[in-house]
Amino acid sequence: MGRVDRIAEPWGSRTPYGPGENWPIRVDAYLDGGLTEDDVDRWVPSATILHSNGDGLDIAVKDGRIVGVRGRAEDRVNHGRLGPKDLFGWQANNSPDRLTRPLVRRDGELVETDWDTAMDAVVGKVHELLEEQGPSAIGFYTTGQLFIEDYYTLGLVAHGGIGTNHVDGNTRLCTATAAAALKESFACDGQPGSYTDVDSADVIALYGHNVAETQTVLWTRMLDRLAGPNPPKLVCVDPRLTPVAKQAAVHLAPRPGTNVPLMNALLHEILRNGWYDQAYVDAHAVGFDELQRQVEKYPPEVAAEICDVPVEQIREAARLIGTAERLLSTVLQGFYQSHQATAAAVQVNNIHIVRGMLGRPGCGLLQMNGQPTAENTRECGADGDLPGFRNWDNDAHVADLARVWNLEQIEIPHYAPPTHAMQIFRYAEQGSIRFLWIIGTNPAVSLPELRRIRSILGQERLFVVVQDIFPTETTELADVVLPAATWGEKTGTFTNADRTVHLSEKAVEPPGEAKADLDIFLDFARRLGLEDKDGEPLVKWSDPEGAFEGWKECSRGRPCDYTGLSYAKLRDRNGIQWPCNDEHPDGTERLYADGKFWAAPDHCEEYGRDMVTGAPVTETEYKALNPDGKAIVKAAEYLPPHELPSEQYPFQLITGRTLYHFHTRTKTGRAPQLQAAAPEVWVEMSAGDAADRGLGEGDLLEISTPRGRVEARLRISGIRPGVVFLPFHYGYWDTADGGQPADGHGRAANELTLTAWDAVSKQPIFKTAAAAVRRLAESGGSPSAAPTTTASAPVTGSPPPTTGGRAAEAEELVGGTA
Amino acid sequence: MKLDLAIEELHRSENELYTVLLSMSDRHKVDHEVFYVTRDMARWSEQHVAELAEAGREFGLELDPEAKHPAGLLESLQHKASELTGRRSAPGLLLLADLRHLYREAGGTALDWELLAQGAQGAKNKELLDFAERCQPQTLRVSTWAKAKLKESSPQVLAS
Numbered sequence: 001m002g003r004v005d006r007i008a009e010p011w012g013s014r015t016p017y018g019p020g021e022n023w024p025i026r027v028d029a030y031l032d033g034g035l036t037e038d039d040v041d042r043w044v045p046s047a048t049i050l051h052s053n054g055d056g057l058d059i060a061v062k063d064g065r066i067v068g069v070r071g072r073a074e075d076r077v078n079h080g081r082l083g084p085k086d087l088f089g090w091q092a093n094n095s096p097d098r099l100t101r102p103l104v105r106r107d108g109e110l111v112e113t114d115w116d117t118a119m120d121a122v123v124g125k126v127h128e129l130l131e132e133q134g135p136s137a138i139g140f141y142t143t144g145q146l147f148i149e150d151y152y153t154l155g156l157v158a159h160g161g162i163g164t165n166h167v168d169g170n171t172r173l174c175t176a177t178a179a180a181a182l183k184e185s186f187a188c189d190g191q192p193g194s195y196t197d198v199d200s201a202d203v204i205a206l207y208g209h210n211v212a213e214t215q216t217v218l219w220t221r222m223l224d225r226l227a228g229p230n231p232p233k234l235v236c237v238d239p240r241l242t243p244v245a246k247q248a249a250v251h252l253a254p255r256p257g258t259n260v261p262l263m264n265a266l267l268h269e270i271l272r273n274g275w276y277d278q279a280y281v282d283a284h285a286v287g288f289d290e291l292q293r294q295v296e297k298y299p300p301e302v303a304a305e306i307c308d309v310p311v312e313q314i315r316e317a318a319r320l321i322g323t324a325e326r327l328l329s330t331v332l333q334g335f336y337q338s339h340q341a342t343a344a345a346v347q348v349n350n351i352h353i354v355r356g357m358l359g360r361p362g363c364g365l366l367q368m369n370g371q372p373t374a375e376n377t378r379e380c381g382a383d384g385d386l387p388g389f390r391n392w393d394n395d396a397h398v399a400d401l402a403r404v405w406n407l408e409q410i411e412i413p414h415y416a417p418p419t420h421a422m423q424i425f426r427y428a429e430q431g432s433i434r435f436l437w438i439i440g441t442n443p444a445v446s447l448p449e450l451r452r453i454r455s456i457l458g459q460e461r462l463f464v465v466v467q468d469i470f471p472t473e474t475t476e477l478a479d480v481v482l483p484a485a486t487w488g489e490k491t492g493t494f495t496n497a498d499r500t501v502h503l504s505e506k507a508v509e510p511p512g513e514a515k516a517d518l519d520i521f522l523d524f525a526r527r528l529g530l531e532d533k534d535g536e537p538l539v540k541w542s543d544p545e546g547a548f549e550g551w552k553e554c555s556r557g558r559p560c561d562y563t564g565l566s567y568a569k570l571r572d573r574n575g576i577q578w579p580c581n582d583e584h585p586d587g588t589e590r591l592y593a594d595g596k597f598w599a600a601p602d603h604c605e606e607y608g609r610d611m612v613t614g615a616p617v618t619e620t621e622y623k624a625l626n627p628d629g630k631a632i633v634k635a636a637e638y639l640p641p642h643e644l645p646s647e648q649y650p651f652q653l654i655t656g657r658t659l660y661h662f663h664t665r666t667k668t669g670r671a672p673q674l675q676a677a678a679p680e681v682w683v684e685m686s687a688g689d690a691a692d693r694g695l696g697e698g699d700l701l702e703i704s705t706p707r708g709r710v711e712a713r714l715r716i717s718g719i720r721p722g723v724v725f726l727p728f729h730y731g732y733w734d735t736a737d738g739g740q741p742a743d744g745h746g747r748a749a750n751e752l753t754l755t756a757w758d759a760v761s762k763q764p765i766f767k768t769a770a771a772a773v774r775r776l777a778e779s780g781g782s783p784s785a786a787p788t789t790t791a792s793a794p795v796t797g798s799p800p801p802t803t804g805g806r807a808a809e810a811e812e813l814v815g816g817t818a
Numbered sequence: 819m820k821l822d823l824a825i826e827e828l829h830r831s832e833n834e835l836y837t838v839l840l841s842m843s844d845r846h847k848v849d850h851e852v853f854y855v856t857r858d859m860a861r862w863s864e865q866h867v868a869e870l871a872e873a874g875r876e877f878g879l880e881l882d883p884e885a886k887h888p889a890g891l892l893e894s895l896q897h898k899a900s901e902l903t904g905r906r907s908a909p910g911l912l913l914l915a916d917l918r919h920l921y922r923e924a925g926g927t928a929l930d931w932e933l934l935a936q937g938a939q940g941a942k943n944k945e946l947l948d949f950a951e952r953c954q955p956q957t958l959r960v961s962t963w964a965k966a967k968l969k970e971s972s973p974q975v976l977a978s
Contacts, residue, residue: 136978165973416970426849430910432978613855613963639861642854755850759858762851 002812006030006084007677007804010659010789011212011220012812016228019362020200023221027080030087030810031060031068040067045574047077047494047502049145049487050085050662052175052369053215054496056575057082059090059488059507066093066488066508075575077195077500080813083216085662087810088674090488092667093508098469099483100512110481115513115523118480122437123527125463129435130162135413139166139424139433142382143440144174144371147492147504149547150517151373152554153539154439155381157521160405161530161538165413166433169383170441172421173764174370177336179378179385180609180761181345181367184634185353187604187626189378189389190559192352192591193328193364194577195498198222198232200362203324205235205317207348208259208334209368212243213659213790215497219243235317237262238334239654240684240725241718242791250317253720254307256652257339257641257768263347264638265303266318268295270351275322280356284595286626287633291350294635306638308720321351326362333370333656338767342760343611343636353631359593366497373494379560380551384418384762387551388558389605392417393619396602404554406532417616420762421447422755429456437465439517440484444473444739445664445731448753448764449707454740467520470666473731476739484517485510491544492518493570499577499588501562503570518544556581559598559605592631600629611636614759641768642756649705649770651689651724655749656766659790661729669734673808681747682786683712684725685773687795690716697797698779705771708751713784716796724771726752727792821937821946822877828930829870829881835927835960836863836885842916844896849913855963856920860885862956873949910975917968924961928954 004012006028015024031037043058056075060068069090071080102118103110129137140158142151158167179189186192198204198221212219225231226247236248237259245251254262270276271292281288300318304311321327329352335344345367357363369375381387390397392414402409419427425447427433436457447453457464457477466478469486489510495501510516515523522539530538541547545567555562564580564587577587598604607622609615611634617625626632645652660677661668668674683701690696699714703724712726719725726749732740741751752771757764783799786792843856864885871883900909931954938946 133978136974413973415973419974422850427974429848432910432974610959610963612858613959613966614851615959615963615966639858642857756854757851759851759855 003809004812005804005808006087006810007673007802007808008789010084010216011223012081013814014227015224015814017224018229019202023079023199023224025073025079025815027071027073027813028082028087028810029068029070035062035067042507043070044505044507045072045571046488046504046507047496047574048082048086049372050089050667051083051215052371052374052497053077053217054372054494054500054502055082055086055217056502057086061507064508066090072574077496077575078217081217081220084660085668085674088671088808089662089667091672092670093486093488095470095670097471098511098514099471099481100514101483102513103481105479110478115515118482119523119527121480122465123524125435126162126528133434135162135164136432137434138162138164139428139436141421141424141436141438141441141443142167142169142377144169144171144369144374144377145440146373146517147490147494147544148376148380148551149492149544150521151376151380151382152387152551153518153521153547155387156405156539157525157530159381159386159412160407161525161528163411163413165416166419166424166427167382167384168419168421168424169377170421170443170446171371171374171377171383172762173446174333174336175374175378176763177341177345177758177761178331178367178369180342181349183606184342184346184608184760185349185632186592186597187599187606187608187629187632188559189605190591190598191366191497191499192358193366193498194589195221196589197328197362197364198225201232201326201328201364202362203235203320203327204232205321205327205329206244207237207329207331208336208338209330209332210238210240210242210244210334210656210791211330213657214332214370215368216659233320235320239720239723240791241793249320250313252309252313252317254309256654256723258307258638259335259338259344260340260347260636261298261303261306261638262309262314263344264295264298264636265300265314266321267291267347267350268298269300269315269318270322270354271295273322276354277356280595281354285353285631285633287635288354291354291633291635294637327352327355327357328362328364328366330366330368332368334767336763337765339641339765340636340639341758341763341765346611346634346636350633353633358595359590364590369497372496375495375497375499379495379555384420385605386414386418388555389560390558391605393607393616394602405538406534408533422757422762422764425453425456428462431461434461435463437467438474439467442472442474442664442666442731444477445748445750446728448750448766449755450748450750451708452755467517469514472664472666472733473739482520483512483514484520485514489514490516490518493548495578500575501565501570501578502574503567518547597629597631599626599631601627604629608632608634609760611760612639643754643768643770645722645770649772651771651773652722653703653705653724653726653752653769653771654767655726655728655753657729658727658787658792660787661727663729664731665729666733673804677802677804678785678787680785681710681712681727681730682715682784682792684715684717684719684786684792686719686721686723687716688721690714693773695775696779697794697799698781698783699775700777702774702776703752703771705752705754705769707754708746710746710749710751711776712747713779715784715786715792716794717792718795724773728766819941821934821941821943822874822879824930824934824937825870825874825877826879826881828927828934829867829874831927831930832863832866832870833885835923835957836860836867838920838923839863839960840887841896842920845900845916846913847900852913852967859960859963862960866953869949869953873946910971914968914972914975917964917971921961921964921968924957924964928957928961931957
């Protein structure tokens, strides 16, 4: 047993292993101030919720309080390991400023009230608007952090009960492109790969995926392979010098907004050199000829010019990817939140299709998620999809859903794809959505162009309900605030980015009058008097297990089949991958083995979309294109970004996250070790750009775009020239200003971003705004507070290293068997 | 041989489509997807106009290779008007009308490409046929988008 400062060493100690071997066990644990395992009353099984990795853990309970966490050695995802956010983030649960009573707005002020009063206000408003306008007045904006049971119930209540098409989640910002890219290539959502592909891959290509900071335990797995015999080679595409880039055999740092030409050049080289599997393509794919025609136009020389990347690096990356025997590819926000998001992510799928690298160990494709339960928002119909990956454009699928819900088919809106988040806010701006229920998310900090978002949410004519666990910048703008229970205070299931389902049990009571999200939705449905077509209550369950059983039925026969799972089974063995059914009782490690897909026209989730316009492909067109349900190779042309640098705004601004924080820091900002590791906003710039402007480490800068301005201290980092980076975590809840910036002195990166989204996935673009920079004050010798352990590591001077000291020491127990 | 007439007509109609797309973009600046996607699609028309001018030379035509841009002042006035009315619901109806108009314009232009392709087949002009077959799908994508957007937007405009 060792003790390691997990702020200074976020990935802990190495346990090297070789290709095809089992990843060794290392159990990480952290207990509150001086407690030992002997002091713990109970250990309650769960999994991590501050990222999408889904690491199995046990919650330590003493005297009815959460006092720590310990990784589960036998869990397939983490083999005992936990990341810094998991080790320390739970402390936020015990924070004294949790929301504990419902609030309603009276005379402009939010005042405490009881549940009856708050829910009557909510239900009264919904009744009034349904009477006056109909379901088009009602919108729901949810999250990627609830449980299956919550989402499925919400989807039923909103789509089936109220009959609105306006349901989406903040997953639109994090995972929409993952889903869209999978639907384009395989006509259905569903992660093809498995985390165990790390164990045998010989090349790992990471596209816009700073896994070292977003999924620390997955990176730990990769680091252990890198430290072992016959390590894999890494290819990294990222404009920042991330920990991944530092380990990479090839690091491509393209100009923001140019991922499509870069991918086309890689595919150009793969096709030109014959590094593809013609037999696989002939048997299992359609659309290859069009890809050949399209990528013909993008030799490495052309891409090198557009992307500003050395031509020999493109060739070398293509050689590694093209000659790999077991290629694992992962994709995240560097692609999803950038220009031409889906078109770029689809080209990664194309590499796997043309190389026939799907469904075999090491040949993994991981279109990652950002949030812990984003996968479930997608599956359960709470994010702009119908439940069970049903196709909104296939009448038989809607009829089947109506059967499961015992409703008439016309009650379920399916005239168009469910409304996406950015459009929901547009309808609210226009005044046709007049009731917006926001659940577990903080759009007043996380959506682009915050001045606009604040003005939408602040409208008198819009009734805003916010369900959350802390007061936030968004609750400040609410008409009703509902206090919710969080992880550890309620029971439910959730699924990580490689389809692993965990049961997370209730460990302690929620504070005050806070209620589980499921109970809030059940109460809402009851008060609203929602009924099925026989006049029976629409929602047939009253607890989490009942909701899970309901969801299982809805998923039956669909790709995300949960029918082989149960609470009892997950209590026996937590962490099983769907589909899990009679045919696959132990779950399914990889999808699409033997080139079999879920793409048949009568079975698929979506017929696809136009890569430039986003217009849906019709059923007739799809049947002509892909009658036999093969994989679809979709080519894409390059279009320049919508906002390019100018004389006035010479930089390209990208936003992103740091290892130590999650979203708008509502939890991580209340965990002392995490908050101390990254206490305030910073801005990154390359050494050359800083020198050209006479700027130094720690100088206070103003970063501005046509939308607003932000002040931040400068960190001179390894970012590519011409680009500035701002972390998106920092809003105003813990500043003196409260809910919003005083006098325009902003610190939220989204003051600056533009309202624009990918036409296919509808994911907002956070990575191509044109920005200007000027110095407000010199540093006076003190550096910025950016972490030194991560992509924000300094490249000049020697700012003090990021450490956590004794308070951040966690246990590490290497070895043992599961 | 009247292929020159077909090219001339197509040049006119692609120019018109270009103008329709950009003016529509300007009128709907606060409907962000409409604003950007119409601009992206206008690039196709811009390219078609240039290529048609090139193709017309063979038939003795002197066509302007540059697509005509709507007047700059009007553009900024339309942006401003769009922003000022962005909080009202009436522009929803204007959007439907504009999408309907675009659908017909793009459909007409696609039909003109069909005519050119047929003429090229009759004249056994392989180069011209390839050109028409390469460009027509892009014009069709414009009408497909207009119809899809109309389908998606109309329920909220008409039922609220």
